[in-house]
Amino acid sequence: MSASTLRIALVGNPNCGKTALFNQLTGGRQKVANYAGVTVERKEGRFTAPSGRVLQILDLPGTYSLEANSPDEQITRDVCAGNFPGEAVPDLIVCVADATNLRLHLRFVLEVKRLGRPVVLALNMMDTARQRGIVIDVPELQRRLGLPVVETVAVKRGGAHSLIERVDGEVPAAAPVQPDDAASRADLHAQVRELLAATVTMPRTTAALDDALDRWALHPVFGLAILAVVMFLVFQAVYAAGKPVSDVVGDGFGWMGEHVAALMPAGPLQSLVVDGLFGGLGTVLGFLPVILVLFFFILTLEESGYLPRAAFLLDRLMLSVGLTGRSFIPLLSSFACAIPGIMGTRSITDPRDRLTTILIAPLMTCSARLPVYALLIGAFIPIRYVFGVFNLQGIVLFALYLAGILGAMLVGWVMKRIRRDKSEHALLMELPSYRMPRPRDVAIGLYERGMIFLKRLTGVILGLTVLMWFLSTFPGAPEGATLPAIDYSFAGYIGRGLQYVFAPIGFNWQISLALIPAFAARETAVAALATVYLVGGEGEGLGQALAGQIPLASALSLLVWFAYAPQCMSTLAIIKRETDSWRNVAISFGYMFVMAYAASFVVYQVARALT
Amino acid sequence: MRLSDLPKGAPAVVDRVDDAHAADPIAQRLRDLGFVDGEPVRVVAVGPMGGDPLLVQIGFTRFALRRAEAARISVRTGVAA
Numbered sequence: 001m002s003a004s005t006l007r008i009a010l011v012g013n014p015n016c017g018k019t020a021l022f023n024q025l026t027g028g029r030q031k032v033a034n035y036a037g038v039t040v041e042r043k044e045g046r047f048t049a050p051s052g053r054v055l056q057i058l059d060l061p062g063t064y065s066l067e068a069n070s071p072d073e074q075i076t077r078d079v080c081a082g083n084f085p086g087e088a089v090p091d092l093i094v095c096v097a098d099a100t101n102l103r104l105h106l107r108f109v110l111e112v113k114r115l116g117r118p119v120v121l122a123l124n125m126m127d128t129a130r131q132r133g134i135v136i137d138v139p140e141l142q143r144r145l146g147l148p149v150v151e152t153v154a155v156k157r158g159g160a161h162s163l164i165e166r167v168d169g170e171v172p173a174a175a176p177v178q179p180d181d182a183a184s185r186a187d188l189h190a191q192v193r194e195l196l197a198a199t200v201t202m203p204r205t206t207a208a209l210d211d212a213l214d215r216w217a218l219h220p221v222f223g224l225a226i227l228a229v230v231m232f233l234v235f236q237a238v239y240a241a242g243k244p245v246s247d248v249v250g251d252g253f254g255w256m257g258e259h260v261a262a263l264m265p266a267g268p269l270q271s272l273v274v275d276g277l278f279g280g281l282g283t284v285l286g287f288l289p290v291i292l293v294l295f296f297f298i299l300t301l302e303e304s305g306y307l308p309r310a311a312f313l314l315d316r317l318m319l320s321v322g323l324t325g326r327s328f329i330p331l332l333s334s335f336a337c338a339i340p341g342i343m344g345t346r347s348i349t350d351p352r353d354r355l356t357t358i359l360i361a362p363l364m365t366c367s368a369r370l371p372v373y374a375l376l377i378g379a380f381i382p383i384r385y386v387f388g389v390f391n392l393q394g395i396v397l398f399a400l401y402l403a404g405i406l407g408a409m410l411v412g413w414v415m416k417r418i419r420r421d422k423s424e425h426a427l428l429m430e431l432p433s434y435r436m437p438r439p440r441d442v443a444i445g446l447y448e449r450g451m452i453f454l455k456r457l458t459g460v461i462l463g464l465t466v467l468m469w470f471l472s473t474f475p476g477a478p479e480g481a482t483l484p485a486i487d488y489s490f491a492g493y494i495g496r497g498l499q500y501v502f503a504p505i506g507f508n509w510q511i512s513l514a515l516i517p518a519f520a521a522r523e524t525a526v527a528a529l530a531t532v533y534l535v536g537g538e539g540e541g542l543g544q545a546l547a548g549q550i551p552l553a554s555a556l557s558l559l560v561w562f563a564y565a566p567q568c569m570s571t572l573a574i575i576k577r578e579t580d581s582w583r584n585v586a587i588s589f590g591y592m593f594v595m596a597y598a599a600s601f602v603v604y605q606v607a608r609a610l611t
Numbered sequence: 612m613r614l615s616d617l618p619k620g621a622p623a624v625v626d627r628v629d630d631a632h633a634a635d636p637i638a639q640r641l642r643d644l645g646f647v648d649g650e651p652v653r654v655v656a657v658g659p660m661g662g663d664p665l666l667v668q669i670g671f672t673r674f675a676l677r678r679a680e681a682a683r684i685s686v687r688t689g690v691a692a
């Protein structure tokens with residue numbers, strides 16, 4: 001079988017639909033979104049063609065040229081040239097081109113053709129091309145290029161049919177290898193013009209809809225206003241739509257816990273099930289709807305094509321704090337999770353910009369912080385309406401997100417100062433066409449996210465919760481104990497030890513203890529607080545238990561701590577992997593710890609003085 | 612004239628891209644993106660802060676370029692594209 005395995009690489013300009021095609025062919029679920037630089041890694045998949053032959057497909061990062069300028073482009077260059085470690089030269093290159101953008105994309109096709117490897121050209125987005133009245137004379141294009149050309153619609157079921165048929169047939173002959181020098185590069189443009197003149201009719205150079213929307217979206221005043229409104233509404237919606245559902249789910253688990261408890265004999269095991277599993281995990285699970293609402297907006301924005309516009313509007317501001325508009329999308333992904341955000345920085349050309357972006361990405365409020373925020377806000381911030389529409393709880397949440405962003409700007413600015421570099425940083429960012437997100441894709445994206453969350457919940461969070469329960473239950477209180485039993489447990493000792501460090505910022509021993517599992521997964525702090533407070537408590541809800549036992553100043557300090565604290569080992573691990581330096585890991589851990597401690601200290605002392 | 616000095620909306624044609632220094636990767640990338648002699652070009656929008664970056668239409672594509680990048684590109688105006 002392996003002798004007949006054909007290895008196919010998908011290459012092309014950024015955002016032409018390579019990953020959508022890859023998913024269509026292999027049934028994969030790799031990330032597809034409407035901006036340049038979504039795929040930053042080489043991904044492999046396989047499928048069996050109608051003839052029975054196994055095809056191995058490589059999805060590669062998009063690149064404008066084989067002369068790579070950034071880490072993601074280097075991967076594509078190396079795979080095409082056969083220089084990628086552990087990867088043989090592909091048997092066939094499928095060059096994907098956006099049929100609505102051939103002036104740019106055909107040049108890359110010609111560049112790839114010069115490699116002297118078998119190439120098939122897939123003209124993708126034929127649906128949009130037809131809608132816009134773009135007419136392409138495919139047989140003529142095929143003749144002039146000397147390559148097989150097929151039409152595809154990567155996002156439609158069966159839209160890759162003609163491509164499958166073509167690659168399942170005979171591998172086309174390779175064009176002769178051609179030299180690569182300045183003169184021949186310039187010549188490629190002349191060839192593209194000839195090809196376009198002979199084979200493509202464009203009614204307009206850009207989509208009329210794009211022009212109309214951009215007049216508003218990029219307007220110096222309205223553009224910024226629209227951006228501010230979009231961002232603010234997202235946070236309000238996360239709170240308004242997600243939170244009530246969370247409460248229902250949380251209460252449901254509490255209720256189930258009580259019923260299960262009634263079936264079990266009293267004792268430590270009952271407390272594990274009721275307090276640890278239903279109280280702790282149930283509370284975390286309750287925040288799934290909040291997270292899904294957030295992802296709904298992120299997925300919709302990513303597919304709409306608006307994000308690069310936002311980056312355009314904010315570029316100057318970001319430049320002034322040592323970043324670039326290109327950092328915008330990786331930073332925005334970090335609101336979901338810093339890990340894909342940090343990986344997404346591979347598309348940033350300038351290594352300095354990339355490093356700054358990596359170091360500040362963990363300050364963006366990731367979705368794992370959301371349960372902690374929502375729990376504390378729900379317990380401590382009253383529901384009150386400001387100006388009749390904005391919920392005070394939503395405003396506090398927004399302020400926490402803002403705190404992360406402002407902190408990141410401060411760090412970027414300081415890094416720029418330290419570096420004192422005056423040299424140029426490039427932007428060079430393509431603005432794609434607007435696209436209507438397809439409900440099915442958004443639904444699949446949400447499902448994927450939900451599954452990731454559930455896996456975390458039943459894996460690391462469950463494990464840590466059981467561990468926390470164990471620590472808070474054993475050893476039991478001695479004979480004639482006067483304090484609650486938990487004070488005599490391991491947890492009590494560890495927590496009180498940590499309290500020496502955290503007392504100045506207002507954390508009692510229970511909170512200090514909950515910070516440990518939060519380092520593995522932030523949401524676990526919720527489960528851990530539930531465990532320590534419910535194990536020692538009188539069976540009221542977690543929110544009330546917290547509100548009754550933690551002063552407001554400490555709660556605010558804890559919120560701020562979560563905004564800045566160096567947390568989540570996986571983030572530190574990915575920083576190590578992406579920058580290949582322990583020094584950067586140490587820097588990011590160190591600066592975040594100092595920043596979190598300082599900010600929490602100030603908040604705690606001020607709030608205590610005021611209350 | 613430099614592309615960075617071109618008023619918004621004014622039609623122009625690219626003349627050439629100059630290297631800011633020897634082996635300038637940004638200049639090479641601009642050429643690859645289609646900023647080559649004879650290509651029609653237009654500034655579609657400018658950023659809200661300090662008129663930076665510029666949104667430039669080249670071919671069928673729009674790129675955001677900072678002024679420093681756009682200054683590498685010299686353009687001709689008043690020529691029928």
Ligand SMILES: Nc1nc2c(ncn2[C@@H]2O[C@H](COP(=O)(O)OP(=O)(O)OP(=O)(O)O)[C@@H](O)[C@H]2O)c(=O)[nH]1
Pocket residue numbers: 012013014015016017018019020021031032033034035036037038039040060061062063124125126127128152153154155156303435
């Ligand atoms: N209408 C239409 N949209 C498409 C088609 N193929 C892809 N798209 C959209 O085009 C955008 C880019 O798709 P991707 O598959 O992420 O593109 P890519 O080439 O992998 O991009 P990079 O990984 O950034 O290089 C997404 O918004 C897709 O939904 C198509 O055939 N028709």
Ligand SMILES: [Mg+2]
Pocket residue numbers: 018019020031038039060061062
């Ligand atoms: Mg991709």
